[in-house]
Amino acid sequence: MTEKEVRFSKIVNQYSEQLYWKARQIVIRHEDADDVVQNAFLKAWSRFDDFRGDANIYTWIYRITVNEAIDFLRRKREQVSPDGEMRIADNQFADDYFDGNETQKLLYEAMETLPEAQRATFSLRYFDDMPYSEISKILGTTEGGLKANYHLAVKKIKDFFQRKN
């Protein structure tokens, strides 16, 4: 193992689990989260030489992971539906590695109907209570746009719950 690989390996050991859970919250399915975290670390590796030592390594890889999750969902949607329309996931929610209650199940079903970036925004804001300024840095979007996106996501989820009840 080269010195660079040893340094990178330490980062993988330290952060892979946290980043997996973040990816899982966005892409929801275990197999998808596994792909996302693998791809994210490969991207981080390919840009590792450009990483500035004074920046926070976790923030840097976290950003790569969230954006990789969004790209992953986008690619998946294009494969499922070439015309670019979102797949309505209100027919079923099948995940062997889900252990939540009925309300949580409904919440993740509702999240699956959201467009990729909106889903990521909702995830970062709702689950992590992340400030819009931070989300803005991660997603490269304006804070105003993020606020609108989040409120739209909440409205869609509430509508989904009402339809289901």
Add this chain to the structure above:
Amino acid sequence: MNNDFNDIFDKEQLKQNPFKVPAGYFDSLNTRIMENVARQASAQKSEKPAQTKNVRMHVLRWAAACACVLVIGVSAVLFTFKDTDTSEVPATAQQSFFTSDDAFNQAADYTMLDNHDMYQMLAEE
């Protein structure tokens, strides 16, 4: 209904992690990531000589093109001076002529070199 929903939505319980992973998943995750990294690293290493070769070929192509332009230019100058009576040409122009002749020889050398290199490149491809 809406109030009921807001109550549910704001409950911390809804924000708790409901997901599981296969047994031993995290034990193997790091190993698999580092295996992929090592694979990518070795792939990058094997790509490097090819990249160097591409850069060299690119430079040689440009050098060959420049040499061709130089030869054409020098030929044009020589052709022009051929029709001129040299006795009427001032000393400075004769100097210029000799300089052009030197440049021609130099260009010819370059051309031969590049042709050789180009043949070698074609043989390698």
